[in-house]
Amino acid sequence: MEIFSARNVNKVFADTKALTGVSISVNKQSIFGLLGPNGAGKTTLIRIINQITAPDSGEVFLEGRQMTRADIEHIGYLPEERGLYKKMKIGEQAIYLAQLKGMSRHDAVKNLKKWFEKFEIMSWWNKNIEELSKGMQQKVQFITTIVHQPKLLIFDEPFSGFDPINANLLKQEILQLREDGATIIFSTHNMESVEELCDHIALINKSVKIVDGQTDEIRERYKSNVFEIKYKGSFNVVNQVLNNQFKILGHVENNRINQITVEYSHGKSNNDLIQALIPVSEILSFEEKIPSMNDVFIRAVEEANKQAPLNLPEGEK
């Protein structure tokens, strides 16, 4: 079920196209990855969702209704550039930010205490933010983002500045939030975390959405019929047998076990390959190579840039 959608959103800054006809649809209780190179327009889209900037044309919808200013109380936003008031007690500051999101003081205190205890940072309540390390500040900021129980959460590079242990803790919290009913839009350059967390992604390049779909489906889409096969037997013989039908991309021999990477030429199937191999070798494993999100990202962006090379200077803001 769709909770949020952007429809044909356009935004032009003085001399730069930030978004060109971008549409996305985010399902309830999913994690949606918003990807793209630097300066592609992700932050602009996020700011439009947050009602910080208005699009030149196009609309954004939350739960089927066109979004208004009042809806921002249902959004929690963790910007890429973090920051809190330097000279304000952490507890007071968190209460203030929660109140600005429409919570009553009483509820804010109650929820905050719960989260502070969960993150074991209750002792920081009366400290100034200056006294904390960067990673500690991130924790506080994360809590202030989610404390008002928003329906839609927007995390821009949430893991930056966290050590692996805390990053993992955060990952668990994000998954838990989805479990509890929240929907998450997640913008990052860390493709590993995209593979781990995102149900769905959209890739924006130079203001245009170039890829959109389920994460698995996209990786599937970007697979290039490459297989990895391990077998016992002579490489030379295999090479001769396969050479006229398949393209061997790589070969490693280790302890009389050969591993080859094979790309299918047109019209060939798995069975053709196996049939060719069975007479000359003993197959140990046979696996299709699914591209990583990283590969998908790079390939998609490179292809898009090849198609529209004239657009190039625009991306450089």
Next chain:
Amino acid sequence: MNKTVLILKNEYLKRVKKKSFIILTLLVPFLFAGVFALVIFLSINNDKKERTIAVFDESSLFLNELGEEGMTKYKFIPKEEYEQLKSNMKGSGFYALLYIPNDIYTNNIAQLISEKQVPFELNEQIERKLSRYIENDKRQKIINETGIPDLEERLSNTKTSIRLSTLKVSVTGETQKSSSAIAFVASYAMGFIIYFFVFMYGATVMRSVMEEKKSRIIEVIISSVKPYELMAGKIIGTALVGLTQVAIWIVLGMVVLMVAQGFFTPESAQQMGQSIMESQQQMNPAMAQVAEPNKVLEVMEMIGNLNIPLILFTFIFYFLVGYLLYSSLLGAVGAAVDNEEDSQQMVFPVTIPLILSIMVLFPIARNPEGPVAFWFSIIPLTSPVAMMARIPYGIPTWELLLSMFLLVLTTIGAIAAAAKIYRIGLLMYGKKINLKELFKWLRYKN
């Protein structure tokens, strides 16, 4: 609106709880009281130093007698000693050397030689003594020559000093006692207060905006509230801080005054009053008249005759609108710039009109009808300060209304422009901002 109140509250409490605010607010009245007390103390205990002045009287007019005055004594010395002292005064015990030449009667010149710079008062004292003596001498001679015995008395009766008692005719034809001196003081003071607060608290708004932008919390805040709600909260909150400060100062000032009254014994108060009166008399005879008892009532009446309701109303109006105008402009500057240095560059052009208006405050208060006064009090960016300097003198209604109208119009325009710059500037980092760039922003659509 609700969120504006939240921001306002936060802004207010944050500033009021600050140590620097508490210290400044509590200290300033005591500082003033301290400085005032020090001045009084010094004027009472002034001249405790005994000074002896050696006098060489070549004219022999003064007959070895100049009398003592305060802590100053005079000792007449012969010529030889004078010559000796003139070349070497050190260790002689004399503070200074007074040389009265033979021709003092015609030339009116004497000489005071000393190692150190002679205090102004001593200088005056000697001049006064010598003049008075010679004056008396001349007068006596005339009496002797003419043979009129009560000439002295008759001459002193010819002394005349005209004081202008100024009356103002109101529209209804009533005449009221007024005083240009009091109008002058009132206009100067009010113009200055407006200048001071607009500048100080306008800058506070600017710094507050800059702080949010610099710490990057701004993006979170404006994803919760509209920029104009944020700006309104800030401006109103800061204004309340200013009002709190003034209120505390007034209360503390009154307390300090009462304590001071209890602290000084009647005697010392009298002494104090005398010494102040004396010094005033010496400085400016006209001012001393104000202190005469019957004059005090007159002054009170004159103050009462100032159009207090009008003055209060216009003061509050120009104070608030002026503050609104400048704090929104300075808030926009705070949003546009990234760092302190850039802000200095931008603040200057914005505050030039304010600085100009304080510069012309004195000329305006002296000549409230002149063209400078007129234009500065009509032009919106200078009118909050300049108009206040004219109000106590009375001002044509149309001028006042025109000035207010233009100021309100400008302020509305400035707020709209500032809001736009504010919204764009808040999320703009790493760009060198100048006025040209800001005007470009004004043309941006949403």
